[in-house]
Amino acid sequence: MAPRVRSDGRLDTGLVLVCVLLAVFALILPRRTREGFAATLRTTILSPLVALEGRAASVRAAIIARTDVLVTRGQLATQALQVKAVADENVTLRKLLGLSARLQDGFVPAELLPPRGAGDDFTIALATGSDAGVQPFLPVVTADGLVGMVQSVDRATSFAITWAHPDFRVSAMSVDEGAFGIVQPHLGAGAERWLLEMRGVPFRATLQPGTLIVSSGLGATYPRGIPVGTVLGELSTPEKWARTYLVKPSVLPNAIGPVLVLLSARTQRGVNGVWTTVSASDSAARAVAAAGDSLARAAALDELAARRAALDAAADTLADSTLAFVAGGRSTAADSARADSARVRDRADSVARARRRPDSAKPRVTGVPPAPR
């Protein structure tokens, strides 16, 4: 037993010495020889294991890459949202630049100041005031159309009411001058709060959905031709002598960005051709009269007379007599004309003293002369 154990021990020792010598020999081989031998092993005996290792490395790379892809995707999504916001702002500013170019002069650009606290959602603060020539009752517009009217002015800031403000009124007409009326807030619930309605449209005038409504210029607050909205449909009202239409505003709430305030001189000069091209108010009234409808003719003539009277009264500073004359019983058009033009000292379109709405303050047909029998 002992000799066997000793021989086994010598055998083990001999084997380990041989293995150590072979390993040392492999260490001291020339580099090229070592690499050749290693390549031979990799391509023959070890090729399945090498393939396994390569596949495992690919899996690990894919896992790491997926994390990178997710991170990159998140960054791209964030950048895409920012790019869209920047692009939208770019479009808005470009449109405003185009409007400025068409207007050429007579306006003041204004940035919107951020709202402070829970205030009126329908009043906007402008970063321009009396120092720049802004005055109360001046129109506020964007490239899309009418935003509202300046209500109060400080030296460097001013406040304007938007079309959704309860006190907002504008005398408007269809772009083909076939129908006149007063546009005011719809005062609906939810999203409809931001819609408008055009009241006092003569019964004979039918507006199709999609018809563009622009300011008529009657009243001298808003010049003729500023887009106000587009007709959505007719509303049913108790009034049977006039129609009321639901109007989608041209300027959407989220699109109220930088605005232009039209100065008095520009307002008086008019903005025909800037947004739309419409004919003068006198010729428009005559066109209505020429339609052959006796009622329309009378209404149109009364409207024209009322407007002339209002302008004369303003020129002669006979405000009270003019109001009395106008209030002395004329037509539907005269009522609508009065609503935004019967202001001598104060422009009546969107006066804060909305104690009564001009379209509903009096019966529509009060001023219509009796038809000849």
Add this chain to the structure above:
Amino acid sequence: MRRPQQQTAGTGSALLAWVGFAFLLTANFAVGPLFSGRATIDFIVIAILFSSVRMRPGLAAVTGLLTGLAVDALAPGSFGAAALVLTLVAFGASRLKAVFFAEHVALTGLFVFAGKWLFDIAMTLLTGGTSGTSVIVTLLWWSPLSAVLTALLAVLLLTVFRPLYRPHTN
């Protein structure tokens, strides 16, 4: 001094041992790359240590040499270093198998830890890839960390795959 009684393994035990060895060798190439980092689990060291206790020292040295050559084939820059170190580790483990696997799992984990750390020290000295403070950091931080992970896996394998890795005694 009487040599400790040699453990005799039957054919079935030997077959199981080689199956376990092949399993760990394959895991080194198939699973190892998934967890590559500064601190790694060395399946090769576990395979050598577990197989050495079932063999004569001489045969263990041959196994270590061949396994080391396979590892060196993938790193030809230090061809022969792993062969030398694994030869010595396998021979030493076989000679110490009576203490190495004394039916105590924690003790087994301790010796796997020591075997892996010694392997890393020897490889670092032979290859000379790092120098300066990085050598100290590698030998005193990352190598022991790798040794701990390797030892934990060895204990887990010894517990879960007992028929494969537990040496049989007569």
